Amino acid sequence: MKRTYGALAAAAIALAATPAFAQIKIGSAGPMTGQYAAFGEQLRRGATMAVEEINAAGGVNGQKLELLIGDDACDPKQATAVANKMVSDKVVFVAGHFCSGSSIPASDIYKEAKILQITPASTNPKLTDDAAAKGNTTVFRTCGRDDVQGATVGAYILKNNKGAKVAVLHDKSPYGKGVADETKKAINAGGLKETMYEAYNDTDKDFTALINKMKQAKIDIIVLGGYHTAAALMIKQAREQGLAAKMMGFDSLETAEFAQLGGAATDGVLMSFPPKAEDDPKNAALVKKFRDAKYNPEGYTLFSYAAVKAWAEAAKKAGSTDAAKIAAALRGGKYDSAVGVLEFDQKGDIKNPVYDIYLWKDGKSAPIKK
Secondary structure, three states, X not given: OOOOOOOOHHHOEEEEOOOOOOOEEEEEEEOOOOOOHHHHHHHHHHHHHHHHHHHHOOOEOOEOEEEEEEEOOOOHHHHHHHHHHHHHOOOOEEEEOOOHHHHHHHHHHHHHHOOEEEEOOOOOOHXXXXXXXXXXXXXXXXXXXXXXXXXXXXXXXXXXXXXXXXXXXXOOOHHHHHHHHHHHHHHHHOOOOOOEEEEOOOOOOOOHHHHHHHHHOOOOEEEEEOOHHHHHHHHHHHHHOOOOOEEEEOHHHOOHHHHHHHHHHHOOOEXXXXXXXXXXXXXXXXXXXXXXXXXXXXXXXXXXXXXXXXXXXXXXXXXXXXXXXXXXXXHOOEEEEOOEEEEEOXXXXXXXXXXXXXXXXXXXXXXXXX
C-alpha cells in the first residue's frame, strides 16, 4: 500500500449525511481510500444509513446527527490524524476504525478527549485488553475477537485435516499477525505443529519465492493472516505455479472484491466470519433499503450500522452524549441489533461471539455445513 504521510490528505474529514440543522457530531472512520477501500465503504455505508434513519425518527434526545467521515487508509499515522481531527471537530462518538492497527492508536486519543469508540471490525484482542488495563472504559466493538476467530479456524483444521502440512503466513500487521498467531496457538494446542511460519508485506505483488518455498515443503494448507488484496494475488499465483494447497483466511476476505481480484482461483478458499447479518430474514427490509440504493451490505456494513444504532439507543437511555454515561448504559443493557443481540462485557467486547467457516465459490462465500 502506498503511504502518504506529508500532507495526510487522505486523512481529511469529509461530510456525509449532514443536515444543516444537525446538532450532534459523530464520526465513521476507516480506509476510505487505498487497497482496503472496499471495507471503508462498508463502514461508511452502514453508518450513513443508521444516521439517516435516526434523524428521520427525530434524532437523539431531540437533536439531529451529523456524520463526519475520516479516511485513515488503514495506516496508524493517518489514523491518529483522523482521531485528532475528530477531536477538533467536537465529535462525541466514532464508529471505527476498520484495521486494528488504526483502532488501537486512535483509541488513546479518543480516551483523552472523552469520545466513545465502537469499532465494527477491529478484531485484535489488544484493543480492548489494553484499554481495560489503562482504565479506558469507552472502547467497544460489535464484532468478535481474534482469539475466538483463531480458535474456530484452528478447530476446523484439526478436525478436517489431521496430519496436514500447514503454512502460517501473516502480513506483520496487528490484525494479520494477531489472527495468524491465534490460529497457530490453536493448532499447536491440538498437537499439530506448523511446517512453515512466514511473514510477507501487504504491498507485495509477486509471491513466487514464497510459493516455491511452500511447494518444496509440500504444504497442504495455507493459513493467511492478512487482507483480501494479498490473499487474492497469492492464491491466484499459487494456482498458476502449480501449488494446490488449500487457503484458509479470515474475516478480512469478506468482500466481493476478493473474488474479483483472484478470479477462479478463489474457488475453494475457506474463511471465518460471523453469521452473515445480510442473510438474516429479520433484516430483509433493511437489506432491501441498501440494495435499492445500489449497494450490497456485505461484510461489516451492518456491523457499522449496528454500532451507530447501539450508541444512539444508549445515548437515549443515558439521556446524554457523555461517553462515560453511554458506556455505562451499553454495559448495563442488551441491544437488539441488525447483527444480533449485543451484550457487552466489562472490556467492551460482545458476549458469546460466534464465527462460522465459509467457502468461496463462483465469486460468493457461503457457510459450510457444520
